[in-house]
Amino acid sequence: MSGQPDFSSVLSLIAEPSRVAMLVELMEGTMLPAGELARRAGITAQTASGHLSLLAQAGLVKVEAQGRHRYYRLASEPAANALEALLVLAPPTKVRSLRESDALRRLRKARTCYDHVAGELGVALEEALRTRGALVLDGRNYVLTGTGEELLSELGVNVPALRSTRRAFARTCLDWSERRYHVAGALGAAVATQFTELGWLQRIPGGRALCVTQTGREGLEGAFGLRLD
Amino acid sequence: MSGQPDFSSVLSLIAEPSRVAMLVELMEGTMLPAGELARRAGITAQTASGHLSLLAQAGLVKVEAQGRHRYYRLASEPAANALEALLVLAPPTKVRSLRESDALRRLRKARTCYDHVAGELGVALEEALRTRGALVLDGRNYVLTGTGEELLSELGVNVPALRSTRRAFARTCLDWSERRYHVAGALGAAVATQFTELGWLQRIPGGRALCVTQTGREGLEGAFGLRLD
DNA sequence: GGAACAATTCGCTGGACGCCGAAATATGCT
DNA sequence: AGCATATTTCGGCGTCCAGCGAATTGTTCC
Incomplete structure (x- = not known):
């Protein structure tokens, strides 16, 4: 009914819990393979693959094929900026468990x-x-x-x-x-x-x-x- | 496993088409009654009421009762800022003005x-x-x-x-x-x-x-x- | 060549939720 | 009081979609 520009399609794409989890992982600036992103988001590889496909199609992430791996990274700076702006609205950050943090650092x-x-x-x-x-x-x-x-x-x-x-x-x-x-x-x-x-x-x-x-x-x-x- | 801050709850709240339409209307800074917001978003009053209730609960909008009207406005500056940043992600302007709202045009x-x-x-x-x-x-x-x-x-x-x-x-x-x-x-x-x-x-x-x-x-x-x- | 692994595609299902109709509550007007 | 308007609550219906299992493609290792 409302002839508004389509704000919500991109926003709802980001809003989904698993997808936003993967995007946050990518906020660091590193490139991550699809399987690793799936593991970190706590979902199976198939589901993650679907999500990443949508995110790439929307221009939020970009992919680089490297052998049998496909490395994903954030596509644009506006994407990172918007995610940062969301941090202000998001409820107080919960701290990751120390054990995980150590493993990651190692x-x-x-x-x-x-x-x-x-x-x-x-x-x-x-x-x-x-x-x-x-x-x-x-x-x-x-x-x-x-x-x-x-x-x-x-x-x-x-x-x-x-x-x-x-x-x-x-x-x-x-x-x-x-x-x-x-x-x-x-x-x-x-x-x-x-x-x-x-x-x-x-x-x-x-x-x-x-x-x-x-x-x-x-x-x-x-x-x-x-x-x- | 989800040690992440809860981005998705706030974001998915914003992402819904009718809700983001109402939020954009409110970005202008004016206070609007629930019925007017419903009309502008192209939904019935009941549906809008439900949406506004959720938005108020999340702290995105605030409500001020005046007689039998209830005027809604954006709750905070961070909320407006986050909207500003999020709208940057929206796809390049489509066919402008199918029936674009006056507020948006302004x-x-x-x-x-x-x-x-x-x-x-x-x-x-x-x-x-x-x-x-x-x-x-x-x-x-x-x-x-x-x-x-x-x-x-x-x-x-x-x-x-x-x-x-x-x-x-x-x-x-x-x-x-x-x-x-x-x-x-x-x-x-x-x-x-x-x-x-x-x-x-x-x-x-x-x-x-x-x-x-x-x-x-x-x-x-x-x-x-x-x-x- | 065959096994192992990464990633994707397909089909299906269960849950979430936007929507409206109907009814209820609240306020204002005469 | 009686009626109109503004808003909310409740119940159901239909749709969308995230999730996984199974199967497929592509790459690497032996």
């Missing part, structure tokens, strides 16, 4: 992404390798230079063996906590394995979290000049 | 956004200043040139005083009705105040609607070459 620090190193450590490692001329970005892949092969070989990584496998040698992988790329593929996996072998990293069973040992701190600083907090 | 024309001028007037003002070389866009801010400072000083705006305040000098602000930028920040507020002081604009107390006086029309054309419909 994951941010260092974790495995499938079989390679991600998180701050993974990103820092990638950056150190590139600034040292050991690694060069080439589209979705990395090229390991002679310098890089020498450096990693000294640490016990058998680079020639990796090149002969059918698995992609060194792929870029997008990090959800850092929103930057790190090294995946055969090389990434081998580095993670070798660092664990050297006692630099310890995997926390049953999760993706990684722990950097004291030996690891020293080793990483010696080999790559990395200083970890 | 808000489109000229209104205050927080404390500065928005709507067609705000956008036209920004455009006039830029084409005259008085204002230059610089990311999220504007830079006022010497020409601009001279121009505004002639109208009685104390520009140097504005620069010494801690508030951002001149920010861009996105307009929901025009989908273009206008001038906010200390400068935007000072301009709105000064224009009101000069008798060019009249503000409806407690509301966002602005009225351009005949003096204002002449003054705006003389100073900025603005021709208003």
Whole structure:
């Protein structure tokens, strides 16, 4: 009846509890895969997929395909602004449980992404390798230079063996906590394995979290000049 | 699992078509009786009554009884601000004016956004200043040139005083009705105040609607070459 | 090639809610 | 008092849609 512009369609899209939960997760500015968003919103992957499809169609989020993952992020600044304005109206913020917060912080620090190193450590490692001329970005892949092969070989990584496998040698992988790329593929996996072998990293069973040992701190600083907090 | 602040309850309340229509009507600042709101939203009195009851319960509107009428108005400044921010998300203006409400048309024309001028007037003002070389866009801010400072000083705006305040000098602000930028920040507020002081604009107390006086029309054309419909 | 995993599409169901008709309450007018 | 108007409450009806199970597509790993 009322010939008003359609305010409510976008608003009701945001209003739905699961959807707004996912949008809030994205407010941080990070990109998150669909499955992770589903988990955080407490819904199944199918439901989340439907929601994300609608949000993308409305131009609220944008998606970037990365292998079998699809990373979502907030599309526009007005969207973030409106969400912030809502904070004023929303009832007082409840505090997240400390346990969750700790887990999240640990994951941010260092974790495995499938079989390679991600998180701050993974990103820092990638950056150190590139600034040292050991690694060069080439589209979705990395090229390991002679310098890089020498450096990693000294640490016990058998680079020639990796090149002969059918698995992609060194792929870029997008990090959800850092929103930057790190090294995946055969090389990434081998580095993670070798660092664990050297006692630099310890995997926390049953999760993706990684722990950097004291030996690891020293080793990483010696080999790559990395200083970890 | 939902450790989130409860965005969705407030937002879904706003998102409903009939309710947002009534809220937009109230954005003008006037108080309206329940029956009038029902008529403008194109619903029956019973339905509107239910909606208004919910909105009042959520603290978005307040009610004042006068005789057998009950006058509703927006409850708070944060509520108006949140509406302003949310409307930015609405899809680009469709076929304008199928049967657009008078209130909405007035808000489109000229209104205050927080404390500065928005709507067609705000956008036209920004455009006039830029084409005259008085204002230059610089990311999220504007830079006022010497020409601009001279121009505004002639109208009685104390520009140097504005620069010494801690508030951002001149920010861009996105307009929901025009989908273009206008001038906010200390400068935007000072301009709105000064224009009101000069008798060019009249503000409806407690509301966002602005009225351009005949003096204002002449003054705006003389100073900025603005021709208003 | 086959298994595993991420993500999407489809079909269905149960619950939520906007809407109005009818009736009730409250105020104002004559 | 009697009638008209303004608003609210109640009960039901119809619709919309979030949610999940099942099946499909696409990618990675062995």
